[in-house]
Structure formats: structure tokens, C-alpha cells
Amino acid sequence: MDIDLMLKVYPFFLEAAWVTILLSVLTAILGLICGTLGAAARLSRFAVLRFLGAAYVSLFRGTPALIQLFILYFGGPQIGIQLDAFEAGVIGLGINAGAYMTETIRGAIIAIDKGQREAARTLGLSSWQATYKVILPQAARLMVRPLGVNLNMLIKATALVAAIAVVELTYTAQRYIGSTYKPFEMFLLAGVLYMIIIYVVGRGVAWLDRKVQIT
Amino acid sequence: MGLDFSIIPKYMDIILLGVGWTVGITVAAALLSFVGGIIFAVIALYAPWLIRQPFRLTEWVFMGTPLLLQLFLIYFGLVQIGIDLPAFVAGIIGLGLHFAVYNSELIQTAILAVDKGQMEAARTLGLSRTQALRKVVIPQAVRAVIPPIGNNMIALLKDSALVSVIGVSELTLSAQRVIGKTYRPFEFYILAAAFYYVINLCMEWVQRKIERRISISR
16 A cells, blocks of 8 residues: 555545535535425325425436536537536435435425324314424424435436546546556545535434434 | 437447346346345354454444445456456445445344244254254245345435446446447436436336235245
8 A cells, every 4th residue: 555645635635625625515405405305395285296205206216427517518519508517416416315305304394294284174173284383393303314315316426427527526536547557545535525515414414313203 | 408309229239238228237236136145244243242342343434434435446447456356246245345334224124123932942943053043033034124235226226326336337437438439418417317216216116016025925
């Protein structure tokens, strides 16, 4: 193992790790927005919205995220969408993650006992009020852990943007493997940084999960 | 530049060849990940401490890092230690090992969920520990775990697109090659996405069939 080389290049990996973190944060925010809208559509009382929501989930979960990214980044200019690689990465991955989060959020909402809504309505709350004051606060508690799993997958999925040359961790590792022929060392550097990010996020999710439980 | 889907039929043969490779790689990697998953699960649960702990650490590393990074390690790492495999073999090994780790997690849980009495009964009947595992415990565990493994296999199909990055001419790279000639990325990536979607639907159909069959024979 070439420790000297690793010491020499690790600042570049640290810098790239920040790009991965920034990508993950922005993607997670966009994913949550898309997931919330998707779940609202899937649970809507309008058939058109339910269909659109189901189509969104099916299409984006049924095709590779890499292809979705390529359609957006390389195909986008043909239909008038010009994005730089980083923007395409955030938007592509965010919409993709949103499809997975839609199912997580929807699952948590339908897991809440029907009696809760009925009781709220009986007490005189409107349908909206019942959703916002009774159902969602309970569903939110159930969502934390599975959304944490989505987040974990999302962080690893940010590696895909290496394929459109965003200089994040995997791209940096790929470049240094190419120039130094030391795949194991470069994997170790990037891998450790990924695992630190995922570990910290995992701890954060576990903390939040404990925090929101009632008991 | 507008869209022109009429160009597609001319390059369909290249794309279809890519579809064939994608299906082949997915099936091969799925088999590897299934067998590997069982072996990994047994090691993680029953191997001596000195083997078990480093092994679990390796599993943990594979679950905590992106597949794309692992593919680079396996493809270029094998070359570095003097094993020059064709890209598609490296791709199958990379995909197979990655998903074997995820399958192993599922199978471990399932093995632990098989009633202890099964092992005890098998031992009482004179089977050795290995025999009891192989003939009594693991078959039951594997059956319980087939639906979630099916989900992993569908994820594997989608992740097989990543091996295009190490130069395997499957569907994604075939689309890229055609795009290199035609400069029509939108049309051909949509076409590739459509093929992935159809393969995905077929896999879901097979998965439902298998699940129904299992639930009947129970």
C-alpha cells in the first residue's frame, strides 16, 4: 500500500467529499419536495392525479437513474433544457430519489389507522384539518427511519454524476486511478470518506427517530 | 435541434444486441449474487471469529460505498494484480458481489428466523451441523427470502447500466455508441429507458409468478 501517495492526494479527495455532501443535501431537498408532491398526488381523490403519481413512481423507479441522468444532461439541449453537469446531477437525482420517497411517504400515511381520520372528522375537523393536524404528525414519525434508508441510497447514488464529469468523490477516485494505477489506495480514500458521510447521516437519522417517538 | 424518432429503426440491431447483453449480464450477476449471498450469509453467521469479523467489515464496506466506485476497484484492481479479465466478466463479478452482500443480509435474517427446533430436530435425527444447515435450515430460509431478493434483482437490472462506465457494451453503452454516430441523445436514451422498463416489467411478472407458487406450496 502506497501511503505516501495517499497522503499526497487526500486533500483533493477531501475537497471532492464536500462536493458529494453538497450534491447529497440539494438532492435530498429536491427529493423530499418531489416525494411529498408525489405522495399527495397518489393519495389524491382525483383519478388523474393518482394516475400521474403512479406513472411518476413506476417510470422513475423502473429505469436506471444513470439513463435518466443522461436523458436530462445530454438529451435536454434537444428539447431546450440547457443545464451544466452539476445542475443536471441535482435535478436528475432529485427527481429519481423523489420517486422512491413518494412510496415511503405514502406508505407512512396509509399506515395510520383509518379510525384516526374518522374520529377527527366526527370531532368537527375538516378533511384538510384532519390531514394536517391528525394524520401527518403521526405519519411523520413513521417516515423518519425509511426516509433515512432513502437518504443512504441517495448518497451512494450521487456517485453516478461521475459519469457526466462532476468532480465529486467517485470521479476524483476514477481520475486518480487512471493517473496513478493504484485502484486499491484510491478506493480506500474515497470509500472511507463515503462511509464517514453515511455513518454521520445514519446517526443523525437514528437521533431524529428517537426524538420523534412518543414513548 | 428538434426530435426525430424515425431514425431509430436504422440502428435497432445495435440496440437489440445491447439488450441481449444487458439481460445476459443481469442473469449471470443475479445467479452469482444468489449463490454468493447464501455463502456469505453462512460465513457471516457460522465461521470462526477470526474469519467472521474481517468478513463482516468487508460486507460493511461494500454496503457503505457506491457500486460505481466498487466497479472501478474490481476492474482496475484485478488488472493491477495481473488478472486481465474482459470488461463484462469484471462487470458481472462486481455486480454479483455487490448484490451478494445485500442478499446475504436478507438471508442472514431469514436463517436466524428459522425456528431453532428445526436445527435441533435435524441434529436429533442424526444429521451433522453442516447437513442440517444445508438440507433443513437454508432451504426454508431461502424460501422466506425470495420476495425481497426479487426486489434486489430488479435493482440489479437497473444498476447493470453502470457497467457501461467500464466499457461493457450493454444497452447503455450501445445507446451511447449510436449517439456518437447520430448525435441524437434524447431519442436513443429514451429508447434505452423504454427497453429497461420493459425488462423490468417482465422481471416483476416473473417475481409475482414465483411468489404465488411459493405461497401455494406453503
